[in-house]
Amino acid sequence: MNDNQLHARIFRTADEWYADVDDELDPQPDNPLWWGSYETQPAALEAACARLAALRQAS
Template identity: 45%
Template sequence: MNLKVRVVHCGNRRWYADIDDADDPQPDDPFWYVDNCRTQTQALQTACAELRLMSGRLVRGDHLDRVLDITGVPV
């Protein structure tokens, strides 16, 4: 699996980050996301920390669930 981190500026004081499959054309169904980060750096650091955890889970052979699968609500 090829995962990617995406960081987006949402308004004056808000940053969003998510982790998704690089081959997935739908950006509304990530494996993980964080919203309301105060800075781009905070969003990127938070996402990279989560990416390290997710990578470890994949190495162990764990299945990653998408946010939509868990919550039923697209991001």
């Protein structure tokens, strides 16, 4: 992973919560670095934070 700024986004559509992680070079939601769908907002937030931490450790 490079030194780009990563951004987590949590949002809801219908009955699912989504989380994705993008970098500043390609912040469009059509091609995130990572994404997942969850039943609750806290689960989506926890997953996004865990993914950010994992990406940070891998750099």
